[in-house]
Amino acid sequence: MRFSFEVLVSLKPGLSDPQGKAVASALPTLGWTNVSGLRVGKHIALDVEAADEATARAQVEEMAGRLLSNPVIEEYRILEAEEA
Amino acid sequence: MSDGAPRIGVITFPGSLDDRDAQRAVTYMGGVAVALWHADHDLRGVDAVVLPGGFSYGDYLRCGAIARFAAVMDEVRAFAERGGPVLGICNGFQILCESGLLPGALIRNRSLRFICRDVFLRVETSQSVVTSELMTGETVEIPVKHGEGQFVAREDELRRIDDEGLVVFRYASGDGVTDDAENPNGSIDHIAGIRNARGNVVGLMPHPEHAVDPDVGPTGGQPLFASLLAAAMAGAGA
Numbered sequence: 260m261r262f263s264f265e266v267l268v269s270l271k272p273g274l275s276d277p278q279g280k281a282v283a284s285a286l287p288t289l290g291w292t293n294v295s296g297l298r299v300g301k302h303i304a305l306d307v308e309a310a311d312e313a314t315a316r317a318q319v320e321e322m323a324g325r326l327l328s329n330p331v332i333e334e335y336r337i338l339e340a341e342e343a
Numbered sequence: 344m345s346d347g348a349p350r351i352g353v354i355t356f357p358g359s360l361d362d363r364d365a366q367r368a369v370t371y372m373g374g375v376a377v378a379l380w381h382a383d384h385d386l387r388g389v390d391a392v393v394l395p396g397g398f399s400y401g402d403y404l405r406c407g408a409i410a411r412f413a414a415v416m417d418e419v420r421a422f423a424e425r426g427g428p429v430l431g432i433c434n435g436f437q438i439l440c441e442s443g444l445l446p447g448a449l450i451r452n453r454s455l456r457f458i459c460r461d462v463f464l465r466v467e468t469s470q471s472v473v474t475s476e477l478m479t480g481e482t483v484e485i486p487v488k489h490g491e492g493q494f495v496a497r498e499d500e501l502r503r504i505d506d507e508g509l510v511v512f513r514y515a516s517g518d519g520v521t522d523d524a525e526n527p528n529g530s531i532d533h534i535a536g537i538r539n540a541r542g543n544v545v546g547l548m549p550h551p552e553h554a555v556d557p558d559v560g561p562t563g564g565q566p567l568f569a570s571l572l573a574a575a576m577a578g579a580g581a
Contacts, residue, residue: 274450274495275453275495275529277450277451277453277454277455277493277529278455281455301404326404326408326409326412327404329405329408329441329448331440331446331447331448331495331496331497332448332450332495
């Protein structure tokens with residue numbers, strides 16, 4: 260079976276996020292002065308062929324930890340899988 | 344172990360830019376440059392390895408994230424564990440951090456701008472394969488050119504880096520004073536380059552290979568290559 264996953268990668272809280280800061284400082288120029296806590300991250304979508312969802316998810320966990328994110332500076336979240 | 348001039352390997356990854364400059368710098372300083380290929384499980388018996396600057400694999404995902412899984416990196420890791428001298432410059436530094444051979448990581452410059460200019464580096468230790476010919480506190484002038492050179496590390500890692508004296512270079516003024524104005528990318532504690540505990544693996548963002556020939560700019564890279572060649576001659580990685 261094939262399962263679709265989405266992985267969200269973001270910089271760890273506390274680490275400076277220059278991209279997020281730049282985007283946040285552009286918003287007030289468009290009139291939004293009520294925004295805070297803006298962080299920019301990455302969205303990675305992938306399909307995994309596996310016998311069941313738990314196996315597929317375990318593999319995505321490993322991919323996320325070893326390649327998709329750098330544990331020194333980033334954290335990741337795997338969104339609910341869907342059968343593709 | 345070499346009989347004559349030390350043989351310095353320079354790895355070319357897809358997207359490496361400064362491999363030829365690194366080879367030229369090695370030759371200029373009296374070494375023998377040996378071209379190494381990312382896909383080979385082979386260091387061709389070199390005495391030291393340079394991971395050059397550039398944009399390996401387009402810097403997709405993160406700088407150095409894909410290059411660290413290249414075939415040649417297995418050999419680099421084994422070479423480093425035997426005590427062989429390894430120098431990562433710019434993208435090469437990012438690859439060494441991604442592969443865990445050096446602590447910390449490099450993220451987008453604080454300014455979000457790509458920077459390209461000459462900077463001064465203050466030598467923080469002479470106990471490394473690129474600073475053995477330098478004195479602590481001395482400064483060298485070398486160019487930087489990068490968009491993602493802001494050094495960061497977890498707090499516990501940073502403490503270890505400090506405690507074990509792993510900082511090799513800090514951005515500073517010509518007379519060796521660190522200041523935010525001299526820090527081009529916002530690196531924590533003005534860190535420009537670090538080493539592993541043993542001192543045989545060093546990574547730095549500035550480009551010593553662009554600073555050996557007086558015809559084209561500052562020559563602050565010369566003592567770094569002289570040190571690397573001396574370490575290679577000592578044959579630690581053989």
